[in-house]
Amino acid sequence: MPDVLLTNGAGTHLYGRVDVVAGSINKFVSQTRKLDLLEGVRIDRGEVLSRPFVCEGQWAEAWQQALTPEAPRPRQRMVIVVAPRSFGATTFALRLLAEHTDSTTTLVKLDGDWNAPSQGRLPLEEEHAYQLDLKDPESDRPSADFLDALSTFADHLGDARSYLVLTVAQEL
Numbered sequence: 001m002p003d004v005l006l007t008n009g010a011g012t013h014l015y016g017r018v019d020v021v022a023g024s025i026n027k028f029v030s031q032t033r034k035l036d037l038l039e040g041v042r043i044d045r046g047e048v049l050s051r052p053f054v055c056e057g058q059w060a061e062a063w064q065q066a067l068t069p070e071a072p073r074p075r076q077r078m079v080i081v082v083a084p085r086s087f088g089a090t091t092f093a094l095r096l097l098a099e100h101t102d103s104t105t106t107l108v109k110l111d112g113d114w115n116a117p118s119q120g121r122l123p124l125e126e127e128h129a130y131q132l133d134l135k136d137p138e139s140d141r142p143s144a145d146f147l148d149a150l151s152t153f154a155d156h157l158g159d160a161r162s163y164l165v166l167t168v169a170q171e172l
Contacts, residue, residue, distance in 0.1 A: 036121060038112065038121050038122060045103065062081065074096065077157035077158045078154040079166070080166045080168060081168065082169075082170055084170045090109075090133055093167050101129045105128065105129050105161075108131070110122075117134060117141075119149035124156055126160045126162065127161050129164075130165070134166060134167065137169075141172050
């Protein structure tokens, strides 16, 4: 943990090694991140909402299960959607995030460019709604360690007021 010197507006003279100097710190998140985080593309919320979308049958049931009844927000910070390929899971996930997160939340579609899923490669920014497809049987098969790490990651998402929807191909 870096040493933090809070100056409170006073004249400050520093001698030796100082890690952080701040007039005030509203929120300090101490987290070690790797350089190889998954890349993502920002998604325009209006564009997602303008696309045709039909939510019926199993998707309507999944939609209701994902939402908190008393508030139109996702029930959990992380939602996992399992469906056959080309069944509309990505569209479902992006629409859910576009409709049911704050308008100030940045929507991001992540690119799972990895050899195997790793929680350490998932980005974590404040007020972001991420969507990630796991569909490639060669590189996207989730391990037990990855799935275990997701519960801790969900706590971090909550602290950052962010969301993640994983869409997983049924065959995985």
